[in-house]
Amino acid sequence: MSTFQHLHLEIPRCEKPRVVVIGGGFAGVQLVKSLRKLPYQVVLLDRHNYHTFQPLLYQVATAGLEPDSIAGALRQLFEKHEDFYFRMARVTGIDLEKKCIKTLVGELDYDMLVIANGSKTNYFGDKKMYERTFPMKQVPQALDLRSHMLQNFEQTVMSPDPDEQDRLTNFVIVGGGPTGVEVAGALGELKKHVLPKDYPDIDFDIMKLHLVDGGPRLLAGMSQKSSDKAMEYLKEFGVDVRTDTRLADYDGKDVTLTDGTVIPAKTVIWAAGVTGNIIDGLPEGTVERGRILVNEFNQLKGYEDVYAIGDIAMMKTKDYPNGFPMVAPVAMQQAEYLGKNLKRKIKDKPFVPFKYKDKGSMATIGRNRAVVDLPKFHFGGFVAWLVWMFVHLMSIVGFRNRLVVLSNWVWNYMTYDRGTRLIIRTFLRNHKYKHGDTL
Ligand SMILES: Cc1cc2nc3c(=O)[nH]c(=O)nc-3n(C[C@H](O)[C@H](O)[C@H](O)COP(=O)(O)OP(=O)(O)OC[C@H]3O[C@@H](n4cnc5c(N)ncnc54)[C@H](O)[C@@H]3O)c2cc1C
Structure with a gap:
């Protein structure tokens, strides 16, 4: 039974741990799909109410496709999910100590936070x-x-x-x-x-x-x-x-x-080119080249309940010393791994490290x-x-x-x-x- 203990963004608190996902892009959408049927309350936040298929944006710009055909309404995508909430809100800050995020329309606390808000156009400061x-x-x-x-x-x-x-x-x-x-x-x-x-x-x-x-x-x-x-x-x-x-x-x-x-x-x-959409509030030393440094489980250093996946994440490996390429398959695969690891977390099983399959x-x-x-x-x-x-x-x-x-x-x-x-x-x-x- 849910009760309204927290009025932030009008999302009820229930006994299930709350996973807050920032961004309904390739990574965020895949993660929410992977969390379906797991005992979590899932909250997805995005500044838009739709997912964008960015690889075809250029066809919209050059009059080849209607904009609606490359976008998917986020509420509709997850209409069959239980204990799922979508809020159209732009996240402006993260308070890691209070385990809470700030948006333009209110604040929200989390048990687990997944930062999946992608990247923005890189003008190199010009x-x-x-x-x-x-x-x-x-x-x-x-x-x-x-x-x-x-x-x-x-x-x-x-x-x-x-x-x-x-x-x-x-x-x-x-x-x-x-x-x-x-x-x-x-x-x-x-x-x-x-x-x-x-x-x-x-x-x-x-x-x-x-x-x-x-x-x-x-x-x-x-x-x-x-x-x-x-x-x-x-x-x-x-x-x-x-x-x-x-x-x-x-x-x-x-x-x-x-x-x-x-x-x-x-x-x-x-x-x-693009660079990560960095949100205020991350500790010093956790951002490199505009991306959030994460370990092989996509965890932020020192915060085992905070994860970053997709374009925003900088996971350095022997084969990818400067992080993985900022492409959709990396975002989706990291989301799949994180989904599996959050499932393992329920059973207290150890996490499995991310392995990229370049297709x-x-x-x-x-x-x-x-x-x-x-x-x-x-x-x-x-x-x-x-x-x-x-x-x-x-x-x-x-x-x-x-x-x-x-x-x-x-x-x-x-x-x-x-x-x-x-x-x-x-x-x-x-x-x-x-x-x-x-x-
Ligand atoms: C023009 C273009 C063409 C591309 N072509 C290809 C291609 O052909 N193949 C390929 O593999 N990759 C391609 N990419 C790259 C691919 O789109 C990205 O790697 C992929 O989108 C990354 O997924 P993501 O989930 O990390 O971020 P995104 O898909 O960018 O999703 C991030 C989401 O976060 C939301 N968001 C951002 N900031 C906030 C905030 N502060 N608060 C709330 N919500 C926020 C955004 O609205 C967005 O929905 C292309 C990118 C572009 C721009």
Whole structure:
């Protein structure tokens, strides 16, 4: 029988130990699933009321998919769970001594705390870039970019000034990892097949796509073969790829690169990396490179009832001395391990250490082209593209979402069209969506 001993967030205290999970991302969702039927009260907190399938955000930004199809309502996901509570709340602080977390709407105490609040766009402290470029980490940010891009084309048809037309139709993408490469490919598709139909009065030769990366090659986390293939595919789309080049300055109108090139562009997409979403209250020495240091059981040092999993966790091992890659499979596998360990805890059994099973990585560059790295084998082209689509489709939360995404993809493929070229909410630079994404 539950009684309202604690009114914080209006969650009743019961005799079961309370596990508070911060973040309904890949790690948080998987953990809540793993805890089902265990004798815990589970409280999930997220600043949004939905889970975001981030790998397809770039398709929302480039008008390929509806935002709803890559998001899953958290309450709906767990509607059959007992002793489960969801609260839409942004966590702002943790008090490890009082075993309590602070949110914008109240405080909540815990018996066990799982920090799974992921990462945010890394601007490396550059305020100008934070204010002037487009990140791609949350659904509303992808929608901002979609609106901005379409607004620019609407303005281009009405602009008598060729320089202004140039500025409105140029895109600079910063970062040559999977996100940068995928967004460049999607913009290449739009330029080639979709936009000329909508804007017959624009000569699309003026639309230029530039991709810059500070490192020596694209897709640095993948094989050299995949990196070379990605470069080849992007060049086929006419993307100007510059490696060993960084963005030196951007005033909102002109981009200056470290090689001295000046590119007029009203759109700069920031895909240069992520860093952990650190919440206030963690003791000194527990955060390294923006991530929370944890042991092989995902425990915070000195606090055996506090865990961090997913992007936010920095677990150093012999094979991964700088922590595991910030990717969805790591987040989900750590959640599965923690779920099993919390089950073992009930029976006073010792915890089992985390072991990462790397199943490979992949990236797609427009239709029919992708690169896949398996642990012992790399391949590219059409088969890789089919594999990419299958894996992504099967990973999306919810059967309905899978159907919607599949039907969109089939439609886009057959018709060379995109169904979502709508400016639903006009983008205003001063209202850029940043919820929780601080510098
Ligand atoms: C554009 C993009 C493309 C990607 N593509 C791939 C890919 O192809 N393959 C792959 O494996 N990985 C990819 N990733 C990485 C992958 O999405 C992450 O590794 C994964 O999401 C990490 O899971 P997580 O649960 O740790 O964090 P997240 O999935 O980011 O979840 C964190 C959750 O915490 C919530 N949250 C954050 N702060 C607070 C707070 N203070 N209070 C309350 N709630 C909070 C957020 O709203 C979010 O729901 C991509 C990432 C991006 C941004």
